[in-house]
């Protein structure tokens with residue numbers, strides 16, 4: 001028994017001081033890790049919101065964006081959480097009944113009221129930006145466009161959001177903000193990656209925006225937009241072609257075929273067997289074509305289809321003027337365009353049309369695209385209707401024209417070739433947010449893209465926790481090892497009987 005006691009006395013683990021040190025050591029390490037983890041735990045997310053109404057020529061759409069509230073200077077990632085398509089046509093179509101332009105927005109605005117948490121309503125900015133439809137109305141009748149804006153503003157002020165005004169975007173803004181949206185969503189700006197050009201095809205105008213090493217803004221300053229984003233400088237080339245959206249381009253193409261005032265048009269851009277009696281106003285009721293209106297044109301005309309892609313392309317080409325160019329190089333209509341560079345994202349009608357025609361995959365060679373389009377255009381109208389019973393007839397009838405217009409605009413207008421055509425990606429959404437100018441517009445107005453790259457914490461939360469834990473365990477092991485001289489000898493003890 002005395003030997004046992006002696007051994008106990010020799011074993012330092014059994015001395016009260018060591019036991020107290022060990023317990024304190026363990027408690028200190030557990031406390032250190034707990035405090036470190038809790039102190040740096042991400043707080044439960046609270047969000048801020050922003051609403052943008054895109055008052056386009058063909059329709060209005062509402063987008064709700066959200067971003068984490070506690071990030072400094074609103075630098076957290078912005079995402080689209082909801083969109084609402086306003087029923088009816090674009091606000092410019094209500095020129096004769098402006099009150100209705102305001103009323104048309106109320107259903108989507110009610111939705112927004114429900115989607116944004118009530119306690120955030122008063123601080124949520126609400127913007128309305130109008131594009132080519134209102135640009136054209138303003139050119140045609142500025143009083144009417146003022147009245148539409150007045151009605152729209154009155155309607156929007158009735159909602160509990162922080163209304164920031166309704167205005168017409170310039171074509172340059174529309175192009176540049178579309179480019180910002182695409183590159184922001186792609187994370188190309190923050191990571192200083194090569195940017196993606198933006199191609200937007202609306203109903204009344206079309207935009208092309210890209211960064212080219214050839215372009216510093218000096219040759220054609222009107223086409224230049226300089227940005228400093230996340231510490232990088234961008235000299236963006238952008239141009240908006242008013243009247244070259246797909247609806248106005250169709251009017252111009254029809255007008256080209258009716259100039260001698262025929263009562264019947266046999267149109268290569270519509271499927272064979274298509275026949276409709278149409279009012280001439282659907283062609284000439286726009287400043288894009290009003291100067292082409294023939295004297296004494298009849299009230300109506302018969303529009304028949306003959307479905308011929310190459311003839312359609314010939315008529316479409318007549319909308320582009322390739323003759324004069326006072327710059328080193330031009331796209332069309334004497335507009336400067338630098339050398340095409342980098343990948344491109346094509347959205348809005350580019351996507352709707354190419355997706356419908358199963359041509360959104362640009363790995364399909366350009367020659368095969370035109371072949372497929374030729375076949376589509378030559379398909380009888382009855383067959384087309386049977387094959388696509390759920391599709392709006394107006395869109396369905398126009399897909400041959402729209403596809404031909406898109407290919408002609410890209411290749412003849414902007415000079416894409418079979419080599420760089422695969423650089424184009426037809427897109428609708430990027431990471432859940434619609435491609436379009438609205439997000440870029442809001443990011444700009446809320447200063448959400450800093451000019452300089454923000455300082456980021458050296459480590460993400462998970463990395464921080466792991467490192468603190470590993471260091472704590474190491475310290476503990478070192479502490480145990482430091483007591484080694486006091487460890488009991490491992491030599492075999494004599495058996496005590």
Ligand SMILES: O=P(O)(O)OP(=O)(O)OP(=O)(O)OC[C@H]1O[C@@H](n2cnc3c(O)ncnc32)[C@H](O)[C@@H]1O
Nearest residue numbers: 056057058059131132202203204205348349352395
């Ligand atoms: O930019 P602006 O010129 O003001 O016009 P918008 O904003 O109203 O134009 P959109 O991009 O919304 O639409 C472009 C065109 O595509 C048409 N469109 C929309 N959905 C479509 C679909 O599913 N198939 C074919 N065309 C479609 C629409 O009617 C327009 O003519």
Ligand SMILES: [Ca+2]
Nearest residue numbers: 056131202348
């Ligand atoms: Ca648009």
